[in-house]
Amino acid sequence: xxxxxxxxxxxxxxxxxxxxxxxxxxxxxxxxxxxxxxxxxxxxxxxxxxxxxxxxxxxxxxxxxxxxxxxxxxxxxxxxxxxxxxxxxxxxxxxxxxxxxxxxxxxxxxxxxxxxxxxxxxxxxxxxxxxxxxxxxxxxxxxxxxxxxxxxxxxxxxxxxxxxxxxxxxxxxxxxxxxxxxxxxxxxxxxxxxxxxxxxxxxxxxxxxxxxxxxxxxxxxxxxxxxxxxxxxxxxxxxxxxxxxxxxxxxxxxxxx
Amino acid sequence: xxxxxxxxxxxxxxxxxxxxxxxxxxxxxxxxxxxxxxxxxxxxxxxxxxxxxxxxxxxxxxxxxxxxxxxxxxxxxxxxxxxxxxxxxxxxxxxxxxxxxxxxxxxxxxxxxxxxxxxxxxxxxxxxxxxxxxxxxxxxxxxxxxxxxxxxxxxxxxxxxxxxxxxxxxxxxxxxxxxxxxxxxxxxxxxxxxxxxxxxxxxxxxxxxxxxxxxxxxxxxxxxxxxxxxxxxxxxxxxxxxxxxxxxxxxxxxxxxxxxxxxxxxxxxxxxxxxxxxxxxxxxxxxxxxxxxxxxxxxxxxxxxxxxxxx
Numbered sequence: 001x002x003x004x005x006x007x008x009x010x011x012x013x014x015x016x017x018x019x020x021x022x023x024x025x026x027x028x029x030x031x032x033x034x035x036x037x038x039x040x041x042x043x044x045x046x047x048x049x050x051x052x053x054x055x056x057x058x059x060x061x062x063x064x065x066x067x068x069x070x071x072x073x074x075x076x077x078x079x080x081x082x083x084x085x086x087x088x089x090x091x092x093x094x095x096x097x098x099x100x101x102x103x104x105x106x107x108x109x110x111x112x113x114x115x116x117x118x119x120x121x122x123x124x125x126x127x128x129x130x131x132x133x134x135x136x137x138x139x140x141x142x143x144x145x146x147x148x149x150x151x152x153x154x155x156x157x158x159x160x161x162x163x164x165x166x167x168x169x170x171x172x173x174x175x176x177x178x179x180x181x182x183x184x185x186x187x188x189x190x191x192x193x194x195x196x197x198x199x200x201x202x203x204x205x206x207x208x209x210x211x212x213x214x215x216x217x218x219x220x221x222x223x224x225x226x227x228x229x230x231x232x233x234x235x236x237x238x239x240x241x242x243x244x245x246x247x248x249x250x251x252x253x254x255x256x257x
Numbered sequence: 258x259x260x261x262x263x264x265x266x267x268x269x270x271x272x273x274x275x276x277x278x279x280x281x282x283x284x285x286x287x288x289x290x291x292x293x294x295x296x297x298x299x300x301x302x303x304x305x306x307x308x309x310x311x312x313x314x315x316x317x318x319x320x321x322x323x324x325x326x327x328x329x330x331x332x333x334x335x336x337x338x339x340x341x342x343x344x345x346x347x348x349x350x351x352x353x354x355x356x357x358x359x360x361x362x363x364x365x366x367x368x369x370x371x372x373x374x375x376x377x378x379x380x381x382x383x384x385x386x387x388x389x390x391x392x393x394x395x396x397x398x399x400x401x402x403x404x405x406x407x408x409x410x411x412x413x414x415x416x417x418x419x420x421x422x423x424x425x426x427x428x429x430x431x432x433x434x435x436x437x438x439x440x441x442x443x444x445x446x447x448x449x450x451x452x453x454x455x456x457x458x459x460x461x462x463x464x465x466x467x468x469x470x471x472x473x474x475x476x477x478x479x480x481x482x483x484x485x486x487x488x489x490x491x492x493x494x495x496x497x498x499x500x501x502x503x504x505x506x507x508x509x510x511x512x513x514x515x516x517x518x519x520x521x522x523x524x525x526x527x528x529x530x531x532x533x534x535x536x537x538x539x540x541x542x543x544x545x546x547x548x549x550x551x552x553x554x555x556x557x558x559x560x561x562x563x564x565x566x567x568x
Binding site for chain 1 (some may be wrong): 271302306308309310311316327328330331333334336337338340342343344345346348349350353356357359360361363402
C-alpha cells in the first residue's frame with residue numbers, strides 16, 4: 001500500500017493525468033463532430049472532405065453508431081494513451097535517474113512494479129470512464145436518435161472489455177521501458193505494435209495477434225470483420241501476464257547499472 | 258570488531274573487462290572507511306554490488322553477516338545509501354520526496370521527515386520542488402533520504418559532490434558525529450584523498466577494479482614522502498656547502514633547494530648550522546610533506562596525468 005501511495009503521489013503531481021485526459025477526450029468530441037456532420041448533410045456538404053470521411057467511417061448518426069465509434073476509439077486511441085501512461089510510469093524512473101533509489105528498500109521491487117501497474121490500470125479505467133461519460137454528454141447534446149438504456153449498458157460493457165484488453169496489452173511496454181531504460185525504446189515498441197496490428201489484421205490473422213484483438217473486438221472491421229474467439233482473449237491475457245511477469249523479473253534480477 | 262561489510266573475491270566482468278576484480282575487503286562496525294579511486298576505477302560498481310543492484314560475476318558481498326541479494330529486504334532497513342549524483346522526483350517538493358522515502362522505508366514516525374530536513378538544513382526549501390534545487394541542496398536531499406531511517410550503515414558514493422565548502426565541513430562533521438556517537442558505519446567513496454583523509458579511519462584504494470592498498474589514516478601519514486626545503490640569498494653557495502657535506506640536493510622549479518633523505522629529515526637544524534657557519538645563512542628552512550593527492554597519484558601510477566584528476 002505504501003508503494004501505491006507513493007506512485008499515486010507521483011502521478012498526481014505530474015502533468016500526465018491532464019494530458020492523457022485531454023488526449024482521450026478527443027475521441028468522444030471528434031466522434032460527436034462526425035455525428036453532427038452526418039446529422040446535417042447540408043452543413044456537411046459545406047465542410048467538404050470532412051463530411052465524406054465521416055460518411056465512410058461512421059455510417060449513420062445514431063446512438064449505436066456513436067457507441068461503436070467510442071469502443072473503436074478506446075481500442076486504437078487507448079492503446080496509444082494507455083501505452084504512454086505505462087511508458088511514463090516506468091520510463092520516468094530511468095529518464096529522471098530515480099530507479100536506483102527504489103532498489104534497496106524494505107519495500108520489495110515486485111511491490112513497486114505492481115503499484116506502478118495498478119496506477120496504469122486504474123488511470124486507464126478512469127480515462128475509459130471519461131470517454132463514456134463525455135460520450136453520453138456529447139450524444140445527448142447532439143440529440144442522437146436510437147437511445148435505449150439496454151444499449152447504453154451493453155455499450156458500457158463492450159467499452160470496459162475493450163479497455164481491459166488494451167490495458168493488458170500495455171504491460172509489455174512497461175518491460176520495454178525498464179529494459180530500455182527510458183522512453184524511446186518503448187515508444188518505438190508501441191509504434192511497432194500498432195503497425196503490426198494493422199498489417200496482421202489486414203492479412204486476416206488479427207484475432208491471433210494480441211495487439212489487433214481489442215480493435216477487432218470493438219468492431220473496427222465492421223459487422224463482417226474477423227471474430228475474436230476465446231483464443232484471442234487468452235492470447236491477450238497471456239501477453240499481459242508475460243509483460244507483467246517480465247517487468248517484475250527484470251526489476252528483480254537484471255543488473256541495475 | 259563485528260563486520261558491517263565483508264566482501265570476498267568480489268568480481269564483476271563485462272565481457273573481457275573486469276570492472277571490479279577479486280575485491281576482498283572488510284569494514285568493522287563504527288568505522289569510517291574511505292573508498293578511494295579515480296573516475297572509472299570501479300567504485301560505483303562495487304557500491305552497486307554491495308547494495309544488490311548488480312549481481313557479481315563471482316565472489317560474495319555480505320552486510321552484517323548476511324549475503325547481499327536483491328530481495329534481502331530486512332537488510333535494506335539497516336542501510337542508507339547514496340549512489341552517484343542524487344536525483345529526486347523533480348515535480349515533488351523536498352518534503353514530498355522525503356515523505357515518499359518514509360513510506361517506502363516503512364518508517365512509522367511521521368516526524369522523521371521534519372527532523373531530517375532540520376538536520377540537513379533543508380527546512381527553508383521544504384516546499385520547493387526538487388527540480389528547482391541547486392546542486393548542493395539536491396545533494397543534501399540525497400543525504401537526507403539516506404539518513405531518514407537512522408541506518409546502522411551508510412554507503413555513500415561521493416557524498417561531498419556539489420556541496421559548497423561550508424556544506425562539505427558540515428557533512429563531514431555530521432558523519433564523524435554519527436560514527437562516534439551512534440556507532441554508525443560509514444563506507445564512502447571519493448576521488449579526493451585529502452577529503453577522505455580528514456574523516457576516514459581506514460582507506461582502501463581501488464585502481465582499475467582492484468583494491469591496491471588498504472591502510473589506516475596514521476599509516477597513510479607515515480607513508481607520505483617528506484623532505485627539507487632551504488632557501489638562501491646565494492643559492493649556488495648554499496647548494497655547494499650542502500652538496501659538499503653529502504646531502505642529496507636538487508633545485509626546485511621555484512629555485513629553492515630540496516634536500517631528500519633521512520639524514521636531512523632527522524636533523525634539519527644541522528643544515529641551518531652548516532649554512533650559518535659557511536656564511537650563507539638560510540632565509541627559509543622547512544620540513545615539507547608530500548601532498549596527499551600526489552601520494553595517491555604515485556600510488557595508482559598516474560602522476561602528472563592531469564586529465565584524470567579534474568579536482
